[in-house]
Amino acid sequence: MDLFDKLKNRPSPLGPFTSDGYGYFTFPKLEGPIGPVMGFNGKEVVVWSVNDYLGLASRPEILAADQEGANTYGFSRPMGARLMTGNSTLHEQLENELAEFVHKPAGLLLNFGYQGIMSVVQALVDRNDFLIYDSLSHACLVDGKQLAMADKAVFPHNDMEALEKQLKRVQKKRKPNSGVLVVTEGVFGMTGDLGKLREIVALKKKYDFRILVDDAHGVGTMGHDGSGTGTHLDVQDDIDVFFGTFAKSFALIGAWVASEPHVIEFFKANLRSQIFAKTLPSALVHSALKRLDVIRTKPELREHLWMITNKLRSGLKELGYNVLPSESPVTPILTQGSTDLCTAIMRKLREEYGIFVSGVAYPVVPKGVVLLRLIPTAAHQIEHIDKTLEAFKAIKDFVESEQNSLVAS
Secondary structure, X not given: OOHHHHHHOOOOOOHHHHXXXXXXXXXXXXXXXXXXXXXXXXXXXXXXXXXOXXXXXXXXXXXXXXXXXXXXXXXOOOOOEOOOOOOOHHHHHHHHHHHHHOOOOEEEEEOOHHHHHHHHHHHHOOOOOXXXXXXXXXXXXXXXXXXXXXXXXXXXXXXXXHHHHHHHHHHHHOOOOOXXXXXXXXXXXXXXXXXXXXXXXXXXXXXXXXXXXXXXOOOOOOOOOOOOHHHHOOOHHHOOEEEEEOOOOOOOOOEEEEEOHHXXXXXXXXXXXXXXXXXXXXXHHHHHHHHHHHXXXXXXXXXXXXXXXXXXXXXXXXXXXXXXXXXOOOEEEEEEOOHHHHHHHHHHHHHHHOEEOEEEOOOXXXXXXXXXXXXXXXXXXXXXXXXXXHXXXXXXXXXXXXXXXXXXO
């Protein structure tokens, strides 16, 4: 059978929304400067679907740094992979400052977050090792697990009893040259809850293993200094490998990994997605340095983000919505329903009330469940919350009616 013919009959995980919903439910086009109000389908909407947590994307000093970086370096420099011809003093400055920011002795820039963390997982473990990961780990960690040759096991989300059972199993099977890596997240991006880092660290006293924490959603938003969930939970020193991305609070592209110096030296020559790929352009590195400076010196952005988060969350709860117990700015609303209800809510909010939210249904979440995820940012203001709560109040009867119809059927 022809390979391309097979693709015609291979279903997409998103079903008809891959094509029928193109430009609306999938690949929507938000237009204009990134902020709490953007253009969509020819009208202005309040946007709760952009991970620009600290509102950096459109700040004047950030835009000025972007322009300065482009004018100074262009987007070609430096050419080549970092290992060969793509290194610079600027790159080294950024990774040193990033390591210091997250309270680690050494760091390494990554061209992309997704591919970078995949390579980190793959490089850390070999066929003699054991890899144990949380079931809600992001797709990049799951794909990294697929590449790794280690013995793999999964534990139900944040289930410490199940994790300990896996650690006990590993102790019986491991050889003298076997290592163990436990992988989790600081903030789980879909549900907003935190990884049980304190409990995992406590298990290190009983079992010999290392911890890798993907804190993509925690950097910039968590901790007294914005350095992440480990700092927030006072266990940052016990995290062995820390991963952060520019794609959220930094409002940029790229990532970094931080750990002990000899581990970072190992990564420099063994992360395949980095040694075989062109380095980050200097213009982006220049911009990332400015973003890091703002994150470190303007705690009021994080304070405003949390004020907005708490007001939005409490308002939705008062309206009777089932807001999941998120411990981060991620604000998920869980309700019974189908994919059709999910898309109907999204369309109603966007078309009738000018509120842009993103929703997910099966297969991202179990059948019969709809999850609406709102992402507050430091750029949002009280008037954006008021308008949003008015909209959710107005659609409440519609949602409940649809749910009752589902139950009746």
